[in-house]
Amino acid sequence: MVQVRPLTDRGLGNSSYLVDLGDGRALVVDASRDLRAVDAAAERCGLRVIAAADTHLHADFLSGATRLAARDGATVYGSAVGGRAFPHTGLGDGDEVDLGGLTLRAWATPGHTGEHVAYLLLDGDRTLGAFTGGSLIVGAAARTDLVSREQTEPLARAQYASLQRLASLPDDTPVWPTHGAGSFCSAPPGADRTTTVGREKATNPLLRAPDEDAFVTTLLGSLGTFPPYFLRLAEVNRRGPALPPDGATLAPLTAGQVRCAAGAELVDVRPPADYAAGHVPRSLANTLRPAFATWLGWLVPDSATPLMFVRNDDQDPEEIIWQARKIGYDHLVGELAGGVAAWAATGQPVATVPLLDAADADPARVVDVRQRSEFATGHLPAARSIELGALPGAQLPPGPVVTMCGHGERATTAASLLERRGHRDVAVLTAGAEEWAKVTGHSLAVTS
Structure with missing residues (x-):
């Protein structure tokens, strides 16, 4: 039986896949430039990576394909219309790669990006599964607004056609997406990283949309904010990421x-x-x-x-x-x-910030820096919603500020940003919204 091992980056919410080809060789799909997980899995399984396939020009991380090519001699595969400016094998719709007993077939699935492809893994005439990248994902489809505002709706309509094409596969076909929970490429929350065509047909709201217009309305209505670097990494991946510097130590x-x-x-x-x-x-x-x-x-x-x-x-x-x-x-x-001890020992100033427990915070002074979708599900009454990514340019009323998020990390980052802007009366609420409600006995507000 073919072994397909998901390698999940929980921070970016993505999965790459190590495919054991059955003879000591391996294929990697959508590898990140950080190859530590790939290397550990390949060593553990006694595999040598001979091929790297990317489903699309990634916006949220640098591809590891060029590094695998330079370091391991791997052949790089990608969409023929992607315009990649480095040595690779471009695949058009229906093109196949002989992996020595198994076959990789490219399916054009534009939507998340214009050049997006999915890969069917075949054993003879049998489809073992589909690497769907940012087309069909668990419970959704990836966002279409990373190219340009003008292309967002046309790509959403292309995404509709791509999902319909993938839905034509047999219901028991495994689906191996790249984007998953935690990804800013519009994956919904949830623990599952893989799925099947049948499960998505039964549960995915986008596959259950009655027509293309309803699909587009639902998809575009789900789009939240994303980091600005998403708008430049695809071009870096098209040119071919530079090999990272040698070594991994901090001077x-x-x-x-x-x-x-x-x-x-x-x-x-x-x-x-x-x-x-x-x-x-x-x-x-x-x-x-x-x-x-x-x-x-x-x-x-x-x-x-x-x-x-x-x-x-x-x-x-x-x-x-x-x-x-x-x-x-x-x-x-x-x-x-x-x-910081060494810094202070030279006579340099050291700054502090107060940490507040749930019972000590004035909700009217709270700036909640979670994403808007998180804020909407439950927040402190009178709290102000400013996403962390928008905080550097936001205007705040005078007076004390209490930053909060879910567990304290983003709130602490927010406090540091406000300190840099000259705010001196800033504290961090260490409790999340649900803990605040439990401790204080007050109800959370919900935004429709």
Whole structure:
């Protein structure tokens, strides 16, 4: 039996797939530039990657296909109409690749992007499954507004046709999507990363839409905000991502080097409580967690910005490096050696921010920085909704501000952004909305 192993990036909400071809060789579909999971799975299974296929020009991460080609000699496959400017094998609709017993067949499925393809994995005449990228995903279809405003509706109509085509496969056909829960490419929440054609026909609201117009209305109505780097990474992937720098270590920097680094951004990756207890003034709080890369790209819009970091000893510098690199941030200058204690020891100022428990927060002062869809499902009465990504340009009334999110990480980032704008009376609510309601006995407000 063919083994298809999903390798999930929980932060980006995506899955790549390692396909065991049965003879020690493997195919990888939609690999990220961060190949650590691919390498670990291939080594564990005794496999050598000989091919890398991308379903589309990704907007949310840099493809690992060029790295696999340069490092492992893998053949790269992609849509023939994608205009990729690096060595690859372009596939048109219906083209097939002989994988040595198995066959990969390209199906044109435009919608999420104009050049999107799905791949059917075949064993003779039998369809083993479909790699659907950002076309048919669990419970939805991926967004169509990443190319241009003018193309959003035409691509949504193309997405309708693509889903209808995929729905023509047998009901028991496994569906292996790239985008999943947690992706800003419009995947709904949920634990399942894979599905079947039959299940989606029975439960996916978009496949149950009565006609194309209803499909388009539903799809476009589900679109939320997304990080600005989504608008440039597809072109980087079309040109071919540069090979990442060698090594995965952060150079030690003195307090003086950090202080004098013109144009650099100092990112504090420690947990909220550590940042709150003492941090370098004007540093950007972004806790190292699965979503680290998304918020780094959202809040540091220029990937050429030199980056420096503050971390705890138990936080893995390799994780910081690869999270940054997978979205194209390669100018990693180093880390503050000795952390905030070393900074303070040189006589430099240290800033703090109060942390509030649920019972201590005035809802009228709360700025809820969750996504609008999260806010709508339940929020503190009188709280103001400003998504974290929009906070740098938002206008706030004078007076104290309490930032909140779900677990404290985004709220701490928000506090750091407000500090940089000169706000001095900022606190972080460590409780989420449901915990606040439980502690205070008050009901949450819901927005339709």
